[in-house]
Amino acid sequence: MPNLYKxxxxxxNLRRSANAISDFYDEELKGTGLSISQYYLLINLQRLxxxxxxxxxEFVGLERSTMVRNIKVLQSRCFIEVAxxxxxxxxxxxxxxxxxxxxxxxxxxTQQRMKEFLGEEDSKAILxxxxxLQELKNKNLISYKPVKDGITENGVxx
Numbered sequence: 561m562p563n564l565y566k567x568x569x570x571x572x573n574l575r576r577s578a579n580a581i582s583d584f585y586d587e588e589l590k591g592t593g594l595s596i597s598q599y600y601l602l603i604n605l606q607r608l609x610x611x612x613x614x615x616x617x618e619f620v621g622l623e624r625s626t627m628v629r630n631i632k633v634l635q636s637r638c639f640i641e642v643a644x645x646x647x648x649x650x651x652x653x654x655x656x657x658x659x660x661x662x663x664x665x666x667x668x669x670t671q672q673r674m675k676e677f678l679g680e681e682d683s684k685a686i687l688x689x690x691x692x693l694q695e696l697k698n699k700n701l702i703s704y705k706p707v708k709d710g711i712t713e714n715g716v717x718x
Contacts, residue, residue, distance in 0.1 A: 574693075581674070588670040592663040593637075599667060601630055602639060602660050605652055612647035621694070 567573060585596035594602070604620050605611060611619065617627035631650065634640045639656035643649045652660065675683045 584674070585667075585670055588673075589663055589666055592659060592666055594659055594663050597630070598634065598637075598639070599660070599663050601634065602652060602656055603664075603667075605640065605650065606657075606660060610643045610645055610649050610651040612645055612649045614647065616650065621697075 582596055585599075589596060589599060592599075601616075601620060605616060608616065608619060613627055613631065614624060617624045620627075622630070631640065634656070637655075638653055639659060640650045641653040641656075643651040678686065
């Protein structure tokens with residue numbers, strides 16, 4: 561992969577980082593038949609036991625429409641099944657339980673490899689900064705002052 565332009569944009573850097581780490585976890589989980597996104601949804605459904613679309617989406621921080629698209633994929637792969645409950649409720653299927661059971665140790669190993677790669681301090685920083693940035697959804701950013709005209713992406717006057 562060619563060297564990417566070194567952007568000063570927080571969003572660009574976080575998106576690139578998210579893509580890199582997702583690719584790393586996806587590669588490690590490949591043998592389990594799950595992507596990191598699918599693992600995340602299934603492990604959280606396991607924690608919930610069963611959940612309707614709205615509750616599950618809120619629990620994992622996804623928009624309901626995004627959750628519906630993800631559920632279709634999980635259903636087509638027989639990882640989840642409809643369960644009794646309020647609204648359209650889901651639970652892990654036997655196939656989903658088995659897939660998750662095989663993926664958990666792989667995820668744990670991958671998590672440890674990532675921690676070793678980053679080091680203790682940076683690992684903690686990622687969790688701390690990630691938590692702080694997720695608060696943006698709850699903040700009213702309208703009160704923040706916009707960037708002045710004439711400032712480029714890297715902060716140099718135009």
